[in-house]
Every structure is written in structure tokens, then in C-alpha cells.
Amino acid sequence: MLTRRRVLLAGAAALGAAGAAGTAGLLLSGSSHSPARPAPAAGPQARSALKPSAYRLRPLTGDAAPPAQPLPTKVRHAPILRMSGRGNTMLLTFDDGPNPDYTPHILDTLAKYDIRATFFVCGEMADWNRNLLARMADEGHVVGNHTWTHPLLTQLSRGEIRDEIESTSDVIEKAYGQRPLWFRAPYGAWNRDVFQLNAEMGMEPLAWTVDSFDWTTPGTSTIIRRVEHGAAPGVVVLHHDAGGDRSQTVRAVRTYLPRLLDEGYHFTVPRRKYT
Structure with a gap:
């Protein structure tokens, strides 16, 4: 497993480096370190979505309310990794969930400090935990697409990639209330087919600037140090x-959030404008 992970991460890093050459402004370079996850254990039937709150009626990702179905976007050649904007504003993102053992605690911390974050969910996890997606919607968070089974997309056919993405968007729409506007490729491994399909489905590819490497379980203090040292205007932080x-x-999020807030940082979600 460790050997396979090194191969996947090495390939993802190479893809990120190649994409960086063609980026400008919002685009930097990056690679995903999300570990492959086993399918969820059998459990009770997923609960239905909660009743939409006022947050669901507000525009979450732009100056105007998004359309019912995402509009096609331009085809990118590299993922977005830095957010434009003024002031000490950062983006917090979480991959691979939702997980009933950890996601609720993260949501509790975000709610305590009135912070919005972006959750890139996997369809197989979202399908078993639709109530958590409904809570994300109710509390003003953004939910993005992270595929159904967390595969290495560069090894799949175009049809297989489409199935991974579309099935996840379907579950998100049912539980969250709208189809996702943002996509993150597992392992940070984008290719031409992925970028084209993202554009066709009205999603923008979003990677990150600061990798906490929390999937390696390096220790709470190490995760905190990496995020605090990487904090800067416009950065996108990767967690799982x-x-x-x-x-x-x-524990790390619970500890560093009040510190960064005291230092004058603000946290928001990715934004898209509609005309």
C-alpha cells in the first residue's frame, strides 16, 4: 500500500508541476494526497435530507444565485489553487468524507467560530451520510465533487470518469439541494478528459496551496504547524x-482556527459569479 501510494503521489506531483507551467493569476500548481479509502461498511438506510434552512436560499458561491443546473465553464488546463480577493482571507477544504465519526466534530468547530468551509465529498460516503450533506447546506458550507470511489482518474476511460463524477453529483444534488460547482480530482491527478468533463458539467477544478498532510497522521501539533506556517492571503488549505x-x-482545526482568527485571518468559500 505504501509503495502504491508513493507511485500515485509521484504521478500526481508530476501532473501538478506540468499544469503550473500554463497557469496565471488564480492558477498555481499542486497534487492531491488523498488516500484511497475502503467502501463504507454496510449500515442503515441513509436518512433523507433535512429541511432546507435560510442558508440554502442564499447565494453561497457568488454575487448572484446560481442557476438550477450548473452552466458549462471554459476548459482549463490546470486546476485553480489560489483564491483571489482582498485581505487575509483563506479557504479551508476537506476531502474524502463525509464520515460520521469526524465530520460532525469539524462542523461543530466551524459553527462555533461562524466559519464556512468547502467539503469535497466522495459519492460512496455521501450516499451513506446524506444527513451530513444536508447539515453542510443548512450551515452555509460548499460541497464539491471528489468522485464516487476515489480512483486514479488518469487510469480510467472517459466514460468511467464521467460515471464517477455524475453519480456523485446526483447524490450531492439530492442531499445538498444543488449540483456541485467545484471538483477536486483524487490524488490531484487531472488530465484532458477530466478538465473537459468538468467544463461540460459546469464545475471548476479546485486544488490547494497548503497541504496539511493530515492523511499521514503526523501528529496534531505537526498539522497545526503546517497550517499556521502556510497561512497567507488567498491560500487554499487541504484537510481530510x-x-x-x-x-x-x-483536534488541529479546533486549535488553530481561533489562533488564526486572532491574527486577523478570515475564512470563506470559493466564489463564482453569474451573469
Whole structure:
């Protein structure tokens, strides 16, 4: 497993480096370190979505309310990794969930400090935990698409990639209330087919600037140090709320958020404008 992970991460890093050459402004370079996750264990029937709150009626990702179905976007050649904007504003993102053991604790911390974050969910996890997606919607968070089974997309056919993405968007729409506007490729491994399909489905590819490497369970203090040292205007922070024991991530977020807020940082979600 470790050998396979090194191969996947090496390939993802190479893809990120190649994409960086063609980026400008919002685009930098990056690679995903999300670990492959086992399918969820059999459990009770997923609960239906909660009643939409006022947050669902507000525009979450732009100056105007998004259309019922995402509009096609331009085809990119590299993922977005930095957010434009003024002031000490950062983006918090969480991959691989939702997980009933860890995601609720993260949501509790975000709610305590009135912070919005972006959750890139996997369809197989979302399908079993639709109530958590409904809570994300109710509390003003953004939910993005992270495929159904977390595969290495560069090894799949175009049809297989489409199935991974579309099935996840379907579940998100049912539980969250709208189809996702943002996509993150597992392992940070984008290719031409992925970018084209993202554009066709009205999603923008979003990667990150600061990798906490929390999937390696390096210790709570190490995760905190990496995020605090990487904090800067416009950065996108990568965390994971599933795919293994994420108790270190839960504790880290609980610790560094008030510190960064005291230092004058603000946290928001990715934004898109509609005309």
C-alpha cells in the first residue's frame, strides 16, 4: 500500500508541476494526497435530507444565485489553487468524507467560530451520510465533487470518469439541494478528459496551496504547524475528514482556527459569479 501510494503521489506531483507551467493569476500548481479509502461498511438506510434552512436560499458561491443546473465553464488546463480577493482571507477544504465519526466534530468547530468551509465529498460516503450533506447546506458550507470511489482518474476511460463524477453529483444534488460547482480530482491527478468533463458539467477544478498532510497522521501539533506556517492571503488549505483516523485533524482545526482568527485571518468559500 505504501509503495502504491508513493507511485500515485509521484504521478500526481508530476501532473501538478506540468499544469503550473500554463497557469496565471488564480492558477498555481499542486497534487492531491488523498488516500484511497475502503467502501463504507454496510449500515442503515441513509436518512433523507433535512429541511432546507435560510442558508440554502442564499447565494453561497457568488454575487448572484446560481442557476438550477450548473452552466458549462471554459476548459482549463490546470486546476485553480489560489483564491483571489482582498485581505487575509483563506479557504479551508476537506476531502474524502463525509464520515460520521469526524465530520460532525469539524462542523461543530466551524459553527462555533461562524466559519464556512468547502467539503469535497466522495459519492460512496455521501450516499451513506446524506444527513451530513444536508447539515453542510443548512450551515452555509460548499460541497464539491471528489468522485464516487476515489480512483486514479488518469487510469480510467472517459466514460468511467464521467460515471464517477455524475453519480456523485446526483447524490450531492439530492442531499445538498444543488449540483456541485467545484471538483477536486483524487490524488490531484487531472488530465484532458477530466478538465473537459468538468467544463461540460459546469464545475471548476479546485486544488490547494497548503497541504496539511493530515492523511499521514503526523501528529496534531505537526498539522497545526503546517497550517499556521502556510497561512497567507488567498491560500487554499487541504484537510481530510475521512479515509482513516482523522481525530488529529479534528483536534488541529479546533486549535488553530481561533489562533488564526486572532491574527486577523478570515475564512470563506470559493466564489463564482453569474451573469
